[in-house]
Amino acid sequence: MRAEIIAVGTELLLGQIVNTNAQYLSQGLAELGIDVYYQTVVGDNLTRLRQAIETARGRADLLVFTGGLGPTQDDLTRDALAADLGLAIGLHEPSLRKIEQLFAGRSVELIESNRKQAMLIDGAHPLRNDTGLAVGNALSAGGKHYLLLPGPPREMKPMFDNDGSDWLRKLLGDAAALRSVMLKFAGIGESALEELLIDLIREQSDPTIAPYAKEGEVCIRVSTKAGSAEEAARRMEPTLQAIRSRTERYLYAEEDIPLEAAVIRLLTSKRQTVTLAESCTGGMIAASLTSVPGSADAFLGGVVSYSNGVKHKQLGVPTELLEGPGAPGAVSEETAAAMADGMRAAADSDYALSVTGVAGPAGVEGKPVGLVYVGLAERGKPAKVEKLQLAGDREGIRIRATKRALYLLWRTLGGLE
Amino acid sequence: MRAEIIAVGTELLLGQIVNTNAQYLSQGLAELGIDVYYQTVVGDNLTRLRQAIETARGRADLLVFTGGLGPTQDDLTRDALAADLGLAIGLHEPSLRKIEQLFAGRSVELIESNRKQAMLIDGAHPLRNDTGLAVGNALSAGGKHYLLLPGPPREMKPMFDNDGSDWLRKLLGDAAALRSVMLKFAGIGESALEELLIDLIREQSDPTIAPYAKEGEVCIRVSTKAGSAEEAARRMEPTLQAIRSRTERYLYAEEDIPLEAAVIRLLTSKRQTVTLAESCTGGMIAASLTSVPGSADAFLGGVVSYSNGVKHKQLGVPTELLEGPGAPGAVSEETAAAMADGMRAAADSDYALSVTGVAGPAGVEGKPVGLVYVGLAERGKPAKVEKLQLAGDREGIRIRATKRALYLLWRTLGGLE
Numbered sequence A, B: 001m002r003a004e005i006i007a008v009g010t011e012l013l014l015g016q017i018v019n020t021n022a023q024y025l026s027q028g029l030a031e032l033g034i035d036v037y038y039q040t041v042v043g044d045n046l047t048r049l050r051q052a053i054e055t056a057r058g059r060a061d062l063l064v065f066t067g068g069l070g071p072t073q074d075d076l077t078r079d080a081l082a083a084d085l086g087l088a089i090g091l092h093e094p095s096l097r098k099i100e101q102l103f104a105g106r107s108v109e110l111i112e113s114n115r116k117q118a119m120l121i122d123g124a125h126p127l128r129n130d131t132g133l134a135v136g137n138a139l140s141a142g143g144k145h146y147l148l149l150p151g152p153p154r155e156m157k158p159m160f161d162n163d164g165s166d167w168l169r170k171l172l173g174d175a176a177a178l179r180s181v182m183l184k185f186a187g188i189g190e191s192a193l194e195e196l197l198i199d200l201i202r203e204q205s206d207p208t209i210a211p212y213a214k215e216g217e218v219c220i221r222v223s224t225k226a227g228s229a230e231e232a233a234r235r236m237e238p239t240l241q242a243i244r245s246r247t248e249r250y251l252y253a254e255e256d257i258p259l260e261a262a263v264i265r266l267l268t269s270k271r272q273t274v275t276l277a278e279s280c281t282g283g284m285i286a287a288s289l290t291s292v293p294g295s296a297d298a299f300l301g302g303v304v305s306y307s308n309g310v311k312h313k314q315l316g317v318p319t320e321l322l323e324g325p326g327a328p329g330a331v332s333e334e335t336a337a338a339m340a341d342g343m344r345a346a347a348d349s350d351y352a353l354s355v356t357g358v359a360g361p362a363g364v365e366g367k368p369v370g371l372v373y374v375g376l377a378e379r380g381k382p383a384k385v386e387k388l389q390l391a392g393d394r395e396g397i398r399i400r401a402t403k404r405a406l407y408l409l410w411r412t413l414g415g416l417e
Helices: A020-031 A046-057 A077-085 A093-104 A112-118 A153-172 A190-196 A198-203 A229-247 A259-269 A284-290 A308-315 A333-347 A394-412 B020-031 B046-057 B077-085 B093-104 B112-118 B153-172 B190-196 B198-203 B229-247 B259-269 B284-290 B308-315 B333-347 B394-412
Strands: A002-008 A035-042 A062-066 A089-091 A119-121 A125-127 A136-141 A144-149 A177-185 A208-214 A217-226 A251-253 A274-278 A299-304 A351-357 A371-378 A381-389 B002-008 B035-042 B062-066 B089-091 B119-121 B125-127 B136-141 B144-149 B177-185 B208-214 B217-226 B251-253 B274-278 B299-305 B351-357 B371-378 B381-389
Touching: A002 A020, A002 A046, A020 A035, A020 A062, A020 A153, A035 A046, A035 B046, A046 A062, A046 A077, A046 B035, A062 A153, A077 A089, A077 A119, A077 A144, A093 A112, A112 A119, A112 B190, A119 A136, A125 A144, A125 A153, A136 A153, A144 A153, A177 A229, A190 A198, A190 A208, A190 A217, A190 A229, A198 A208, A198 A229, A217 A229, A229 A251, A251 A259, A259 A284, A259 A394, A274 A284, A274 A333, A284 A299, A284 A394, A284 B284, A299 A308, A299 A333, A299 B308, A308 A333, A308 B299, A308 B333, A333 A351, A333 A371, A333 A381, A333 B308, A351 A394, A371 A394, A381 A394, B002 B020, B002 B046, B020 B035, B020 B062, B020 B153, B035 B046, B046 B062, B046 B077, B062 B153, B077 B089, B077 B119, B077 B144, B093 B112, B112 B119, B119 B136, B125 B144, B125 B153, B136 B153, B144 B153, B177 B229, B190 B198, B190 B208, B190 B217, B190 B229, B198 B208, B198 B229, B217 B229, B229 B251, B251 B259, B259 B284, B259 B394, B274 B284, B274 B333, B284 B299, B284 B394, B299 B308, B299 B333, B308 B333, B333 B351, B333 B371, B333 B381, B351 B394, B371 B394, B381 B394
Parallel strands: A002 A035, A002 A062, A062 A144, A274 A299, A274 A351, B002 B035, B002 B062, B062 B144, B274 B299, B274 B351
Antiparallel strands: A035 B035, A089 A119, A125 A136, A136 A144, A177 A217, A177 A251, A208 A217, A299 B299, A351 A371, A371 A381, B089 B119, B125 B136, B136 B144, B177 B217, B177 B251, B208 B217, B351 B371, B371 B381
């Protein structure tokens, strides 16, 4: 099956946002064994949108739209396609009721334009939206297939992954699907990991081995086409085993979860707790741990100690470490250790992580941008501290420091067992 | 002039990379006053590339290509366009000499395929590549214009910004450039904002008014084409004034900065400080404030009080508020007020924000997902608390709670003055 992805939105044509949806959908369609031949971006303009639909229909079997399902005048995707197919649009009552219920609990009024988000093209199958209002549309007409997804990635991704993919799988029948395992790594860079696996990567044919890098994390997708999950598992196992044996120290999950979820899972299974004392990461580690549902059992809380006053008062870091001639200063091994010990003792947690460093753009205390100390206190043991020199801009340094701190805890907890 | 951007590369269709080039070029073309009507992505396939060229020529005056100028068999852009226009391709001697010189200084041999990167379509103007080997091509033929740029952003960007833009400016003569002002809003949703401005949006012609939404924030871009910044400002002012007068409570910046940056700017200008007591946002407010360079002057630190123990010990929230029969509980107006007051007093800051709520996926204390209390303590005043019922999944609720807390502080600080 040949697909074309059509992203609808003038903000894309003006360069206000990057079309990350096209990448996400391309990957997802490839996994289903669907070839993407074109990606198109068109603005919120009925004439040009209809022309784009006509062009795409001439060269693809499946048209996957994102964007233009919202409540405003500019949201035209549903109208354009319905007009093109000569079909009417009707209200999907269950979706409207969901929208009404959501608004009933809020202080804002449901306005007429919100009803538009509950509209379905006649004959279309509704796609559930768990993270927003607009219902998705999936329909087949005139030998072609159409999938209409919302534009915001937070809504588009779960809709595609759930109802959208289910609908496509039914369309494809029982053809051999591409099945894959995602391996996630921390504490190692993409090139170093590739170096460890270079012969496997060079000699790959089936299964395939595809490395990807995200901020501070590296992943490898091992894939094969197989008729059943069992067949796929059997075919992939030797490759997975070879990768595991070489990367054990860094391999934190064999599924697509972030490092913070692996850490929360380990802590929960051991019934242990952690607290945080963050300086340059400024709450990022806390925000990432608390993004994991159920993290409250393992994560008790933390202190963001941006000023020396908070480091002293809330964490008990001695003033003589922080200020005065000859003091090691806020960005130092000693302060990182005192922050972790102080936090752990104050909250009586099993572990406490601390981070202090220079995220930039300017150096502090005569110390260079990228210098970061990560401390780990453990009940009954003296705190240990890692000194890092990280690359990147302010945000990059903060993200990498977050991942390195979580990696230190993950290793200390025993890693993937 | 109407443009289409054509990105060439199978890696884009497989979702291996994001098409950031399209965004960069869209922005650059908009600044030159050129309207981008479509962005297209096509793979490294001669037939489909030629079809994409034909389609684009039917709907645009200027085709801007990126990718497919490299040395390999897969690099087909030059060949496809030359074949399409019935033009030959020749070696551009100065570019070849540059490549030869670069290779002379290296340990690797110049191979035949590298010569391909010095090729120009007959009649094309060469575009200098300061960061790579492939020479760019710019040509006009049959009333249409073509710009061929390399795929790697490191090479594409400087080539477009220098020789590419120069060539386009000559093409345009002294036509007017698009100039725009970005208005940023908080505390209001996209549809409610549109409702406030519906007549302005419906009647817009010049300047144009384009609303769009990001997580918890809404923006409007007001644009016009003008020969000078002064002329643009004069033409946009009545529209800006009309928008301002209706949206004053929500308009936090007239430039593209996040709400946290506006808050830090306000605090810094008033030489005031804030601290945070976060429960369900779990460090997200701290992480967003500390993402702003220079935030250390205004943001002293905070406590992420996930457990009741931390709420009590680090923030001084009375245990009788948190637990026991008849206690209001951790998610309550009383606790939000006590958290903010406790944090403000402990750190002696001018303000303290607190957030406590139910981010989900499950309810707590018999309270529903999405119920969030935001507290604000101010030196010398009793803490005020806002009760919210927020929609979305765990991450969405946390993001919205973060923005609402920052919005409350921004309003209290006096907003945009």
